[in-house]
Amino acid sequence: MTRFDADDPRERRKLFAEAIAAHRTRASSFVTLEADAEDDDAPRPWLQFGDNTFNVDVTDAELDDLKTLVGEFPEFRVEQLESPETAEGTNARITARSDPNRLATFADRVFLDVYDRPETYRAWVAEV
Structure with missing residues (x-):
């Protein structure tokens, strides 16, 4: 990998696919992907992929959107949901056995549809 961020939809998906391929190689x-925060005080939304599983933290409203999104990817499924009493949300683990391009599309859609980022959001590969 030679670059670590992108804000164009096609380039973001290419970046994600390359990061997932590098992670596998x-x-x-795991590989960690992050997106712009809504404002400077908010945390950046993130997701991780490793061992054919996406790991993502979501609020209750975001969880509904995540479940809807997973329903559009028949080869993916929600494996585990954890909502510790001390946390303000849910950690979701989604089994995703697919090629890097399909995984990248899903990751981008998580940021767009679940975390409600604009079409031109900037994303980073934070860790491979």
């Missing part, structure tokens, strides 16, 4: 534990 290196046999790293």
